[in-house]
Amino acid sequence: MILALFVALPLVCGLVGWALGGRSGLASRVAALAGSLACLALALSLWLGSALPARLELPWIPSIGASFSLSLDGLSLPFLALSGLLGAAAVVASWKGIEERVSFFHFNLSLTLAGINGVFLASDLFLFAFMWELMLVPMFFVIDIWGHGGRHRAAVKFFIFTQAGGLLMIAAIAGLYAAHGSRTGDWSFAYDRLLGASATGALSPTLQLLLMLGFFAGFAVKLPAFGLHAWLPDAHTEAPTAGSILLAGLLLKTGGYGLLRFAIPLFPEVSRSFAPVAMWLGAAGILWGGVMALGQSDMKRLVAYSSVSHLGFVLVGIYSFDPSGRNGAVIQMLSHGLSTGALFMLVGALQDRIGTRELGRMGGLARAAPRMGALGLVLTLALLGLPGMGNFIGELLVLFGAFKSDPAVAVVSGLGLVVAMAYALRMFQLAFHGEAKEKRELADLTRVETATLGVLVAVLLWVGLYPRGVLSLISLALPGLSGGATP
Amino acid sequence: MSLDQAFAASPLVVLALAGVACLLAISFAKRKAEAAFAVCAIGMAAAIASSIALSLPRMPLRIEGLLSMDGLSFIGTAIILASGLAIALASRPYLARREGERGEYYALLLFATLGASVLAASSSLATLFLGLELLSVSLYALVAYRREGAEGTKAAFTYLILASVASAFLLFGMALAYFQTGSLELSRATQAAADGSGGPLIIAAFAMMGVGFAFKLAVAPFHMWAPEVYEGSTAPVAALIATVSKAAMAIPLVRILAPRILAAASGGAASSILWIVAALSGVSMIAGNLLALREDRVKRMLAGSSIAQIGYILVALIAGGDYGTSSALFYLAAYSLSTLGAFACVAALSPARSDSSGRADARREDFRGLYLRRPLVSAVMTASLLSLAGMPLTAGFIGKFMIFAAGVRIGNATRILAVLLALNSAVSLFYYLRLVSLIYRRPETEREGAVGTPKEFGGAAVAMPKGSFLAGVALALIGLSILLLGTAPGPALSFIAALAVR
Numbered sequence: 008m009i010l011a012l013f014v015a016l017p018l019v020c021g022l023v024g025w026a027l028g029g030r031s032g033l034a035s036r037v038a039a040l041a042g043s044l045a046c047l048a049l050a051l052s053l054w055l056g057s058a059l060p061a062r063l064e065l066p067w068i069p070s071i072g073a074s075f076s077l078s079l080d081g082l083s084l085p086f087l088a089l090s091g092l093l094g095a096a097a098v099v100a101s102w103k104g105i106e107e108r109v110s111f112f113h114f115n116l117s118l119t120l121a122g123i124n125g126v127f128l129a130s131d132l133f134l135f136a137f138m139w140e141l142m143l144v145p146m147f148f149v150i151d152i153w154g155h156g157g158r159h160r161a162a163v164k165f166f167i168f169t170q171a172g173g174l175l176m177i178a179a180i181a182g183l184y185a186a187h188g189s190r191t192g193d194w195s196f197a198y199d200r201l202l203g204a205s206a207t208g209a210l211s212p213t214l215q216l217l218l219m220l221g222f223f224a225g226f227a228v229k230l231p232a233f234g235l236h237a238w239l240p241d242a243h244t245e246a247p248t249a250g251s252i253l254l255a256g257l258l259l260k261t262g263g264y265g266l267l268r269f270a271i272p273l274f275p276e277v278s279r280s281f282a283p284v285a286m287w288l289g290a291a292g293i294l295w296g297g298v299m300a301l302g303q304s305d306m307k308r309l310v311a312y313s314s315v316s317h318l319g320f321v322l323v324g325i326y327s328f329d330p331s332g333r334n335g336a337v338i339q340m341l342s343h344g345l346s347t348g349a350l351f352m353l354v355g356a357l358q359d360r361i362g363t364r365e366l367g368r369m370g371g372l373a374r375a376a377p378r379m380g381a382l383g384l385v386l387t388l389a390l391l392g393l394p395g396m397g398n399f400i401g402e403l404l405v406l407f408g409a410f411k412s413d414p415a416v417a418v419v420s421g422l423g424l425v426v427a428m429a430y431a432l433r434m435f436q437l438a439f440h441g442e443a444k445e446k447r448e449l450a451d452l453t454r455v456e457t458a459t460l461g462v463l464v465a466v467l468l469w470v471g472l473y474p475r476g477v478l479s480l481i482s483l484a485l486p487g488l489s490g491g492a493t494p
Numbered sequence: 495m496s497l498d499q500a501f502a503a504s505p506l507v508v509l510a511l512a513g514v515a516c517l518l519a520i521s522f523a524k525r526k527a528e529a530a531f532a533v534c535a536i537g538m539a540a541a542i543a544s545s546i547a548l549s550l551p552r553m554p555l556r557i558e559g560l561l562s563m564d565g566l567s568f569i570g571t572a573i574i575l576a577s578g579l580a581i582a583l584a585s586r587p588y589l590a591r592r593e594g595e596r597g598e599y600y601a602l603l604l605f606a607t608l609g610a611s612v613l614a615a616s617s618s619l620a621t622l623f624l625g626l627e628l629l630s631v632s633l634y635a636l637v638a639y640r641r642e643g644a645e646g647t648k649a650a651f652t653y654l655i656l657a658s659v660a661s662a663f664l665l666f667g668m669a670l671a672y673f674q675t676g677s678l679e680l681s682r683a684t685q686a687a688a689d690g691s692g693g694p695l696i697i698a699a700f701a702m703m704g705v706g707f708a709f710k711l712a713v714a715p716f717h718m719w720a721p722e723v724y725e726g727s728t729a730p731v732a733a734l735i736a737t738v739s740k741a742a743m744a745i746p747l748v749r750i751l752a753p754r755i756l757a758a759a760s761g762g763a764a765s766s767i768l769w770i771v772a773a774l775s776g777v778s779m780i781a782g783n784l785l786a787l788r789e790d791r792v793k794r795m796l797a798g799s800s801i802a803q804i805g806y807i808l809v810a811l812i813a814g815g816d817y818g819t820s821s822a823l824f825y826l827a828a829y830s831l832s833t834l835g836a837f838a839c840v841a842a843l844s845p846a847r848s849d850s851s852g853r854a855d856a857r858r859e860d861f862r863g864l865y866l867r868r869p870l871v872s873a874v875m876t877a878s879l880l881s882l883a884g885m886p887l888t889a890g891f892i893g894k895f896m897i898f899a900a901g902v903r904i905g906n907a908t909r910i911l912a913v914l915l916a917l918n919s920a921v922s923l924f925y926y927l928r929l930v931s932l933i934y935r936r937p938e939t940e941r942e943g944a945v946g947t948p949k950e951f952g953g954a955a956v957a958m959p960k961g962s963f964l965a966g967v968a969l970a971l972i973g974l975s976i977l978l979l980g981t982a983p984g985p986a987l988s989f990i991a992a993l994a995v996r
Contacts, residue, residue: 070820070987071896111865111934136895140886151931162931163924170923174916177895178902181912185903 010063010077012049013087013124014138017042017094021117025110032109039113040098043120047091054084059483062130072188072195073133077125081483082267085341086127086260092466093256093348094120097249099459100352104248104359105153112153112249115145119253126261132180133196135269139173139225142258149250150242161238161245168238172228176265179221183273186210186218198269205274212277219274219281226270229262232285232322233292236315240299243311244364248355251307255314256348260340263321267333271325272488282326283413289322290419297426301433306364307354309434310347313390316423317343317398323420324405330485332408335401337481342397342470346389349463353383356456357438360449366434371443376451380439382460389467391431392424397470502555502563505545505571506615509608512537516604520597530597531586531961534604538579541611545571553993559678562617565993569823570614570745573830577737578607583968584838585730586961591846593728599639606632606734610742619668619678622746626664626710629739630657636734637727649726656709656719664706670699684750687767700750700767704774710743713774713808714781717801721785724797729844732793733837736800737830744807744826751811752819772812775911778805779918786925790858792840795925796833799882802922803829806897809911813900820991821896827986828881828889828979835878835972839871842965861929863937870966872933874973881976883926884919889979892987894919 020042024035053061060080067075079087097116105112118141125138143166151162180196187201188194190209195201205215228235239259243251271278296315303309317339324336356379357372358364373380389396402424409417452460470477500507516533523529545568554564561567582603589595609628616622634654640646671683674695687696705716712720724732751771779802786798807829810822843860865872881888884895894915901912979986 066984067982068892068984068987070984070991071899107936108865108934133895137886137891140891144880144885147927147931148934152934159931163927166927167920167924171920174920178898178913178916181895181899181902184899189903 008063009049009053010061010079010128011065011075013046013128014077014121016045016049017117017121017124020045021114021121024117025114028110028113032113035110035113036098036102039117040095042117043091043094043098045091046120046124047088047095050084050088050091053079054088054480059084067131067134071133072184072193072197074131074197075134076131076197077128077134078130078198079128080487081480082264082337082485082488083127085337085477085480086257086264087124089260089341089344090120090123090127090257092463093252093344096256096348096352096459096463097252099455100252100355101247101249102455104355108152112149115148116249116253118145119149120257123253123257123261127264130198131196132184132198132201132269135198136173136177136180139176139261139265142261143169143173146250146253146258149253150246153247154245154250155247156245157241158245161241164238165242168228168235172225172235175221176225179218179225182214182221183210183218186214202272205276215274215277216281219270219277222265222270222273223281223285226262226265227288227322229265230259230318230322231262231292231315232288233295233315233319234288236292236296239315240308240311243314243351244305244308248351248358251311251351251355252348255311255351256344259314259318260344263318263325263336263340266322266325267337267485267488278326279328282328285326286323286409286413286416289319289324289326290416290423292316292319292322293420293423294319294426297423297430300430301426303430304366306357306366306369306434306438307351308364309366309430310350310354310390313427313430314343314347316427317347319423320402320405320420323409323416324401327405327408327412329408329411330482331404332412333485334478334481335404335406335408337401337485338397338470338474338477339401339405341477342389342401342467345463345467345470346386346396346398349382349460349467350386350390352456352460352463353379353386356452361447366437368444369438370441371439372449373439375443375447375449378451378457379449382452382457382464383435383439385464387431387435389464390434391427395468395471397467397474400471400474498552499555499557501548502552503557503561503615504548505541505575506561506608506611508541508544509537509604509611512540513601513604513608516597516601520601523597526597527595527600530600531582531595534582534600535579537604538575538582538607541607542572542575542579545575556617559618560621561612561615563615566745566748566823567615569827569990569993570741571611573741573827574607574610574614574738577733577741577830577834578603578610580834580838580968580972581730581733581738583961583964584733584841585728587959587965588728588730588841588844590959590961592844593640593642599636602632602636602639603734606636607738610738613742614745616746617680617749619671619680619683622680623661623665623668625742626661626706629742630661633657633731633735633739636731637723639731640726640728645726646728649723652719652726653723660706660709660716663702663709667699667702667704667706670695670702674699680746680749697766701770704767704770707743707747708774711740711747711804712797712801713804714778714801717778717781717785720801721789721794721797724793725791729793729837729841732796733834733841736796736833736837740800740804741826741830744804744822748811748819748822752814768812771808772908772911775805775808775812776914778802778808779914783918783922783925787921789925792858792861792929793837795929796836796840799922799926800829800833802918803833803882805918806894806915809908809915810897810900812911813897813903813908815900816991816994817903818900820987820994821893821900823990823994824979824983824987825893825897827990828893828976831972831976831979832878832881832888832890835874835969835976836882838965838969838972839875839878842868842871842969858929858932861932862935864933866937870969870973874969876930876933877973877976879926879930881980883923887977887980889976889983891980892983896987 024038028035064076122141129135300312324332519529612625638650708716782802881890
């Protein structure tokens, strides 16, 4: 039953906060924070207690073979911890920034978190589709209601892209369900039972390819893969700070998680033949995102494009079909969640204070706000993948893996690190160093903000300096997901 | 007629008696409108109670040559009666605020639901036509109930003329079927189509009957009337057309299409009928969504939406079998609930007759910032629209997924339709979401006395008309049912699956 708490806690806290919120909405802030922290505590206690894997199975819709079944393994757990941590950070980040319809905002935030946690836990494909869709609408509201200037367009764009991908995925789920059911007579959405469907020859190769592409479309939009990333810069830029944190830190990760958990293990053979395409897509994303980030004058947009670049590494790592590449992809996802979440929080704090995100109008901020400057420096270093940060480990492992399976991809991806150096340092220099472009009073980060960012940075360092802590956990789960024999 | 048969048909009897009582109340009671409303609401509630307590345990039971009280008719009647009751409750404050409340309205409502229930239970072509005409004639008058302006009259004439033509087609089709089979039994006609004993004339018969059905269900290309009639009639009547009338037509359609799927696979007349239905379904989805996409007026948008939604239901009907049938029935319930919720919200927002703008209905702009003014209406409207869009937590998600699975489960034709359904859902999201997001936007200007502004938000304190409380309860129940069917559909699905095969 503990597993159900990951979904129930944010949901209940969101509802209670909404109901009690009233005008000031303080109760809703506290409730949302408590929900996230409780999830975090739960994840940590499971981590330390090492009671993995855990399962929960309740009947849900027996007539179509769907059950409410959750399972927790070494791959899900770090993401759940991340979701608790970033959920709390998102509440902290919106403590000042969100002032209207506060209760409804936190309800949406909590609902999104419930959906995200459900995605990381679901082991029934129907439930997975349910949770996958559940994240969408509240996130749409978060962008559309509380976002910045171009929010309406960005929200619709976000929704249409992700929903189109989601529908293709749902189509593939229904197709898999129908094909498996009609051949074996076992009408079930259960992950474990569908897992062997391709291996037993129940599905023709063409069908496998089509279904795999359906899953891939859903996940690649979320990730986002190169070519399907058009929604991301707008959504990340226009979303309120908390929305950007959840989007970059968690929503993108559901794409990578989905590839690892569903797309590849369900269709191992065709995934393997599809791997070169996916890896090149990843490499293209790395370079494209980096080059676009280089040209941005809007700080938030710059961070958004850097996400496209970083998630390209995830795609390369996942489809390298190599253990170290896979490990690297997961580490990269976690560190990207931490570092980019923290960066968005920082940019949000800056924007709240000086009212702009234009790099051209900043400058000299480090002198005016030393704490902000120091944390900004650390996060910039994380952005460019300096050793000691989790991002370094992730990118390095991905490149190792990629080199083994396709050296050309590894070389091209490696160029991304150079570009990252350029855009990250440019950003820091323009914003924090040099002369102030405009005279202004700048309040430094508050204690709570500093502490939250500090925690995120500390975890990032922990991942970077002691990657075994995470690797030992995910290496429990990943081999089982590579889909049969590893090369 | 034996006692068992009488009990089995009791919901129809109760409705008919309530209709007569309603007429008597209008003639003799002192406060006519109130008495008529009470009789109408109590009559529908009693019909629901009797269908559960008296009718359900005796199913399936045939009343030879007339009615077939079985699982299908029970589900149909349940949807019809629940919708009818909700519409009656929602009508009261609406009429009080706008058109003026008259007892005859409720009597017509009762007769319309009676006609719809007869349709759902009909096993013979004669009762089918009887129910259809009872429903249609009541609807003609109800559509014309809106008296100010030319719109109501225009809508009523459009509906009257087109529906009469459709009835004529239906009647001609029935005559052909009778000519071929020598029987008025519906099952004989479908049998003849399936095994090919009816010859080419039976296809003509079903094609002509199909025109009648397609018109009533507003399936493209027989959908042209829908936007105009929805727009011209009062919001509760539009809800009646969109839910009760369509559910009533969908049930006989299930009877015709459901058992014939296997025979159709081997070719023959039934196969070509299925192909026609498949084409209609695809065209409907596309035409409905395109219509709704371009539409700024809420009621017209909902008209387009319901055209597309019926197209979705047809996919499951074509897929057929137990699974397809129960998917279609579940989706029918989900669709009715959601459409009902949306129209009830539109009704709740309609400006008072005294409103200076001279507008008849809530426009899109009235939804802007609604969240601040009417939390309950906003919540139910959101749930309804998201359910129509097929988002999770709502009944529509489960329903759409089931139809989709039914589509891919069966055959190539339905697979194409299933893909069309997925694409269309993606398109339809745009217009549903456009409206939903408007609800939660900041109002541009604080309009004085905006529609239904409660006291705390500045507007003049509008006294809520009589019956608002009951209407609010109905609205809340609709919203809760949408969420309940969306999160825990298990029991409802098993119930429907068990009934559908009875």
